[in-house]
Amino acid sequence: MAKRSANELRRFNLLQVLQRILDKKKQKTKSTQDTLTYKKMYKNGICNVTGNVYNKMIRFSDISYQLSQDEMKQRIFAQYSSLLNSFDANVQLQLTFINYRMTAEELLDAAYEYTKEASDIVIEEFKNLQHEYFSFLDTQRQKGSNGIIRNKYLVFTIIDQSYDSAIRRLESIEANIKANFQSMGVVTEGLDGLERMSIINFLLNGNTQHYLELEYVPKETLKTYSLKDFIAPRSIDFSYKNDEFKLNNKHVATLYLSIEASELSDRALAEYLDLELEMLISMHIYSLDQQKAVKMVKTKASDLDSIKIEEQKKAIKAGYDMDILPTDLNMHVEESRKILADLQRENEKYFYLTFTITVFEDTEKDLENAIFRLNSVAQKQNCTLKKMKYQQEKGFISSLPLGYNVTEKDLERGLTTSSTAIFVPFTTQELYQEDNEPIYYGLNALSNNMIQVSRKNLKNPNGLFLGTPGSGKSFSAKREITDTYLRTADDILICDPEGEYPPFVAKLGGDVVTIGLNSQQFINPLDISLDYGEGESPIAFKADFILTMMELIAGGKIGLSARQKTIVDKCVRQIYRRYLEKPVPENVPILEDLFNAFKESNTIEGNELADALELYVHGSLNVFNHRTSINANNRLVCFNIKELGSNLRELGMLVLQDHVWNKVTINRNRSKRTWYYMDEFHKLLAEEQTSNYSVEFWKRFRKWGGIPTGITQNVKDLLSSPRIETILDNSDFIYLLNQATSDRFILQKKLGISDYQANYITNSGEGEGLIVYNDVILPFKDKFPKNNSLYAVMTTKTDEIKRLRGAD
Known part of the structure; x- marks a missing residue:
């Protein structure tokens, strides 16, 4: 298969996008851009969702939680719970998990x-x-x-009076998140506006290009068209069915998890993430002020007690045993008492959680099979996964990592910190990359x-x-x-x-x-190019190497004396003078030139250096005295x-290092x-x-x-x-x-x-x-x-x- 060059691909993709925009301009009905409900995305990654609502987004790595020893799991769970508790009622979170199929x-x-x-x-x-x-x-x-790539993101949202004020608060929240994640061994990365848009673009157009390179779009074009024009899907049909929709050529459905079990396993989220399905999992989380939460639970408990008393009265009047009450009523009474007891402890808060799954498939039959597999996982946890009838658009918009939840309140479930943290967002750490020639x-x-x-x-x-x-x-x-x-x-x-x-x-x-x-292949340790070293003073860098070489040859245990180092430096500059005047290969000196320079210095130290070097110039170890x-x-x-034998092994390794350095400087200029x-x-x-x-x-x-x-x-x-x-x-x-x-x-x-x-x-x-x-x-x-x-x-x-x- 012939490969397009990077520039050809960019031009091709840009033409496709511009054509898509022109096609939409001809439409008179509601446009696909309307699906993107955010107001403005800034270059630094801050998104103004609506009104005074702002948020930022980070990508975070996985850690090996599910297969860790119990002690390690308890530590991670406790640290994650502490992270959730660190957010006050003014911060809303959205955890987003994107599984896509290569x-x-x-x-x-x-x-x-x-x-x-x-x-x-x-x-x-x-x-x-x-x-x-x-x-x-x-x-x-x-x-x-x-074949399935799994990415994890966290969006944190606040309400603030101005963009400038929001920046400071969001940066403070981001620092807190990163510090907490770091203590768990989680690697985080803040995302800029272009990266956030690229992720949205992939979710909307995943069957085309993963990351739209918006930096190659002409600035004049961006003055006429907004970023929404470039990332909005070609078509999205929410009228296709009341509980499914079509996104370009994909069949899609958004479902919500109805949490009915009183207790869940910490595998609740992991079992969904482990499925080899192309899907988007979203969890919107926000806490209730602690005093309000306690008051709300007390009120609920009191209401349940009133209902219980009324049921007992009815039972006595009808001649039944007053302790025989509806199962659900007893369960709710016990649950409310437990939640109240938990909230009155220091480490528990009250959260509202909305859990949705959007699954993408190529055919309606594949979508049906995928939903069946997802339902099987929900049933194992004694929960129910339900299609969002007549709410597919709201569900899908809310699932996008924009930190904006427009689903109905009846989809929320109130949970304590421990119950919310049970959806621990870590499974098994992976190291898998696609970019930069992995x-x-x-x-x-x-x-x-x-x-x-x-x-x-x-x-x-x-x-x-x-x-x-x-x-x-x-x-x-x-x-x-x-x-x-x-x-x-x-x-x-x-x-x-x-x-x-x-x-x-x-x-x-x-x-x-x-x-x-006995070889006829030689490397001259004095080889040099004008790009050698840092490219500015090649002789100075070469002198540094030759000093090291002479330390190995003549330094002994105590190394070269200060006087010897001075002579080496002086002689090095002398033997390279001809090369600097005319930088051609035949003017590059060899060890014999350095040996002669030492002799000609007419000093005791110069003669000592020459004597040590003679074995490598005229003696049996003269392998490096050649061009x-x-x-x-x-x-x-x-x-x-x-x-080379043991006597020359270290010197040979050192000379090779320098030879490679020459190669690196040449390749750098070739971007290689x-x-x-x-x-x-x-x-x-x-x-x-x-x-x-x-x-x-x-x-x-x-x-x-x-x-x-x-x-x-x-x-x-x-x-x-x-x-x-x-x-x-x-x-x-x-x-x-x-x-x-x-x-x-x-x-x-x-x-x-x-x-x-x-x-x-x-x-x-x-x-x-x-x-x-x-x-x-x-x-x-x-x-x-x-x-x-x-x-x-x-x-x-x-x-x-x-x-x-x-x-x-």
Whole structure:
């Protein structure tokens, strides 16, 4: 299927929208814009619904509530109850849950097809690998319910005299909500006006584009047409039936939940959300002033007592036992007494709740089946789900996340805090994204749904893969590399100290560069470009690297002296003078030029530096005294440095870091991302000389479109580095497999992992562990099929390598 460019799609969508507006202008009957009852949506996300009614909206993440241990569930429930109690009677809430079904085309787009610029044979092999790998992803997706995307929102509404005054109050309420959610581990995000409109647009036009990019609409057009013109549906027919309606080509019905049970399970809401149905669930909640609530319940209790007395009189007069009363009457009397007792305790308030479900289907028969499934869930909770006859328009308008409830008061149910909180809005935390080229990281060990996220969405996309030998650490890194290579256009570079990656890289069509004492492939550590560093003073940044290199070569335990550092800096500027005058490759210096500059300084310190460097220039370790001879234009390049030996291993890893930095600066100007994988990462942090540069590299790399990843099985050595705090603070992605006991305790403390979560990295099987993505920690399992052709080059098990690849 041919793909349109982003600009073509925008133009196409804009033309569609403008045509839709023109069609509506010709209509003389009530327009679809009238369905949108809000007054004005501001850019900052504040909506003026009507009169002096204003609200804001946040998106919030899920947390693993339903499958948590009882102690954890009680804590979350108590915190959620406290959040509800924190709102006074002047604040109205609307919890909105949107479940939508990805189309087959969207599922295909999720596996973004990138075609390499190569020969027809290579392209064919590449597509075969894509097909095989994406078939695996499709199989994994079918194990869960990732065809259904679940989003959660909270709208909070107030009445205020002016917009300016409303801003301050709404921001204060938002801060309170975010603080309470944060204490539960819930991630929140405030939405601006464009995002809110995009969500409304999707609900009204979900079978077209998910998010209308209004920023591409000409400003002149917006002067003539309002935002309502752009997001209103093409057609909406509420006269179709008295208890259903048609929205574009969808059959839709809004139902309300009649809560008749005296007690509900905390699965009441979760069982609806778990259904693989395309629907919109809305809960409008507001509290009653405490004094008014107590007075109202007392009055109701008194009325019920009066009715009870009258019934008893009737029974005596008729000769019946006065204790035999209607069942409903006794139940209501007991319930009112219980509510009154609850309200007179400190932690209970009285709320009114309106619970509606709007379900969308392609055919009338599918809608009927969906409603049957929803009713089955309601019956399990001893409740009734009813169609809103002759109120479909009011029900649908109220269900939209605009914080405006126009349904009839008889649909409300009065509940205490605990009874309202029983509709706890959390089920099982998921990590699933569609935007910014997401990557597959296994299945959620709790829900069996796919974990698919983009590290590019993170503030610090830097990452770590940590695990004991045999836990699947290298395998997991290779699977991430595979996913990145097959569905993005990014560059991927690998530092391979153990010679483990060449078969894997060759299978994907990448290049393997072998750097060793007997190799004819060279990297010049003094390579530079005018964009090097921050692009403003390349020589200064290069001098910083060369200082680090000389610290490793000549510094010893105490490092270079101040005088030696001065000489290094002076000589570096001297040897690059010719390049700055004429920046061509042949004018880039090599180590021998630096060696000569040290000699020519005619100082004791310069001679000491030259003596230390001589082994790497004229001696047996002169592998880095050459101009760069490799052609690293392939998107996937593995640098095999195993043959460097132990004496040059750390230096080789350091030189590669600098070489990659050059690549990153070039790619940044092309708006291209660069992934860099460093196996045996702990070795770079083991020495003071290399750890300082590595930490700076780690912090600066991301600013230039780089995504560095450290891989190590020697977690203890990594954690013993004094620099690990900085590395962890600048890494929002950590992939934890099985950990040794001592390492696990340290990681728990540093990453905030609970004892319950730590069970997933304790004696866990290969490919099982925890993924730390920003503030989210989820258990995963990642079982890659052994019959996949990639498995043979991804496994590190000796017996499997011999069996699948054949003995060397």
